[in-house]
Amino acid sequence: MKQIALQDYSVSIGNMWAGLQNVVDFNSVSKYFVLVDAMTREYCLPEFLALSRLEPDAIIEIQAGEHFKTIDTCQHVWNELFHHQADRNSLLINLGGGVVGDLGGFVASTYKRGIKFIQVPTTLLSQLDASIGGKVGIDFLGLKNALGVFKNPSAVFIYPGFYKTLSDRQLKSGYAEALKHALIADKPMWEEIKINGDIRSTDWISFLEKSLLIKKRIVEIDPLEKGPRKALNFGHTIGHAIESIALDTDATLLHGEAVLLGMIAESYIAFTKGLLKEEELADITTSLSTFVDFEFDIENRDLIYNLVKGDKKNEGNKILCTLLNSIGQYAINQEISLEEINAGLNYLEEQFDLKNV
Known part of the structure; x- marks a missing residue:
């Protein structure tokens, strides 16, 4: 143990x-x-x-x-x-x-x-x-x-x-959390786990320990989420909104699935802001997309915007988001606009060809 x-x-x-x-x-x-x-x-x-x-x-x-x-x-x-x-x-x-x-x-x-x-x-x-x-x-x-x-x-x-007792879908949803930990703080781990053709063959004890130690380091620095702990919200600003609107549809998303989508969209926003390199965005998009084998709907932009504006991480009228400076490095309290959110959602549409579904 x-x-x-x-x-x-x-x-x-x-x-x-x-x-x-x-x-x-x-x-x-x-x-x-x-x-x-x-x-x-x-x-x-x-x-x-x-x-x-x-x-x-x-x-x-x-x-x-x-x-x-x-x-x-x-x-x-x-x-x-x-x-x-x-x-x-x-x-x-x-x-x-x-x-x-x-x-x-x-x-x-x-x-x-x-x-x-x-x-x-x-x-x-x-x-x-x-x-x-x-x-x-x-x-x-x-x-x-x-x-x-x-x-x-x-x-x-x-x-x-x-x-x-878990389905493959539930396991993939959980795996997304480890991918997030690696993206914000551990590039070598990202390279190790970003492609996994057979999740059930994972050495779970070692996998869990590595991922949880990343979270431990961040939480111990900032237990009440005043600063660095906000890094753990990567993918959540847009992901939570997508997850919330899915609750009222027949295509409910698991939390990890929504965060996967949020990480892709927010990585694109980081790229447009000059934080992420183009090859890093491509690596993140390609790797995370292999875990997106579920249906989702992001057509109702007004509802997504309203949910994002109500996010508890915001301050005043500022929409604050955690983005990546590069793979393995985070940038907290990044102000993003509704136009940038829309661009991130458009990027998701393009990657998964939603307009032709």
């Missing part, structure tokens, strides 16, 4: 079951609960309970999907915790993907002014995106993660054995 130590908790990768039991015992909790969605209850919970040998006081289930990352779902979980008489020494174990981890962490952080929680992310994306950094929250008014807090878990446990 690999372990990445942070300031007040650790991320364990691999055979984590003894460590999980130790953390639960060490915290001397009065009661503990496991939060799942419908998918992880069916596909992950049986193995989790069998291998961990934990006997939770209750299993709390929420509906699966980004649509349900809302205050209404929080109320359901809070009600369940009150119903089962959870006190301030209780513990919530969040077993699931990004929605379960984000929402569960937010619920735990606000229930009776905060109870402890453990993250057990079950998707590659949630393991890479949410294991380090302590961001928890929910969507509000159509804006992703508009409500939330910074709150670290008691521990994070990553078990690659859950990947057998």
Whole structure:
């Protein structure tokens, strides 16, 4: 088992079951609960309970999907915790993907002014995106993660054995997060992972450790996202908007898929600003495009613009974005215009021939 130590908790990768039991015992909790969605209850919970040998006081289930990352779902979980008489020494174990981890962490952080929680992310994306950094929250008014807090878990446990429950599409979505880490901060890693014909043959323990160490370095410099941590938002300004509009269609996008599109569009904007070289843009576009095997729609430009203008990273009337200076080097707080966003979206249209679909 690999372990990445942070300031007040650790991320364990691999055979984590003894460590999980130790953390639960060490915290001397009065009661503990496991939060799942419908998918992880069916596909992950049986193995989790069998291998961990934990006997939770209750299993709390929420509906699966980004649509349900809302205050209404929080109320359901809070009600369940009150119903089962959870006190301030209780513990919530969040077993699931990004929605379960984000929402569960937010619920735990606000229930009776905060109870402890453990993250057990079950998707590659949630393991890479949410294991380090302590961001928890929910969507509000159509804006992703508009409500939330910074709150670290008691521990994070990553078990690659859950990947057998994931589709290839879900794995590729998670892989996009590692590609992002490499693009902003590790050019050698980018060269190593940018083309992967068989993702399932990946040495996951080593892969996860390398990617998470990049995020650790950035987060420890800037835990509250006042400066360098904004680098992790690369691809998100445009990507979040594309993801949000897809929620109301029959072609819902996974988070990593939307970020892939955002990284391509924002790389083009960086090129037009003279930050990225033409050959770097070509390398990024060609490599990332191999992972884009899904349908998407960016026709409603006005809605995309409105969502981008409401992005929480903006300041005043300025749309602020993280761009690349080159592969492996980021530039935060880059002001971009609606015209530049439109140009980035046009670039996506050209690359994927959307006008002729």
